[in-house]
Amino acid sequence: MRSVLRxxxxxxxCKKSAGTKPSMEKHEKGCTANPARVxxxxxxxxxxxxxxxxxxAEYAKGFKALQAACECCPACMLATMRQHWAGVxxxxxxxxxxxxxxxxxxxxxxxxxxxxxxxxxxDDRRYYG
Numbered sequence: 435m436r437s438v439l440r441x442x443x444x445x446x447x448c449k450k451s452a453g454t455k456p457s458m459e460k461h462e463k464g465c466t467a468n469p470a471r472v473x474x475x476x477x478x479x480x481x482x483x484x485x486x487x488x489x490x491a492e493y494a495k496g497f498k499a500l501q502a503a504c505e506c507c508p509a510c511m512l513a514t515m516r517q518h519w520a521g522v523x524x525x526x527x528x529x530x531x532x533x534x535x536x537x538x539x540x541x542x543x544x545x546x547x548x549x550x551x552x553x554x555x556x557d558d559r560r561y562y563g
Contacts, residue, residue, distance in 0.1 A: 466513035467520065475509040475546070479553035483507075489514040497540075508545040 443458035444451045447467035452458040464474045469486045476483040484492075484503060492503035493514050504510035 464509070466509065466516050468513075469517060471513060473507060473509050473513075475507050475549065476504075478550075479507075481505055481507065483510065486514070486517060490518060493518060506545070506549060508542055508549050511540075511545075512542050 440453065442451045442453065443455050445458060445462050445465055445467075447462065447465045450458075450461055450465070452461065462468060463472050465471060471486070473483045489500065489504060489510060493500045500511055500514055504514070
């Protein structure tokens with residue numbers, strides 16, 4: 435019989451775990467539950483990322499306002515909604531009750547695929563090609 439003890443690394447913001455420290459550090463930087471996250475999708479497209487309090491303030495105005503503020507970045511939209519519903523409190527305590535009705539059938543996976551196709555360089559065919 436052989437027993438092996440392996441180190442696991444856990445995200446401080448969600449339940450994800452990984453076997454290597456560098457992969458968990460990379461995940462934590464962009465984790466949608468991290469209030470100080472760095473959006474890899476925005477950096478991929480060369481867009482400026484708004485801070486989470488700014489995104490939350492836009493979300494308080496409605497889903498369409500959030501889309502306009504983050505230029506429809508699916509990762510920023512998901513992080514904003516996830517942190518709002520997890521009870522993370524920011525400067526704005528008043529939220530618009532109609533914002534979920536505006537969201538409709540928004541799907542993160544479909545939105546991500548379309549967004550990457552729209553923002554990828556013309557000569558790069560690696561993404562969803």
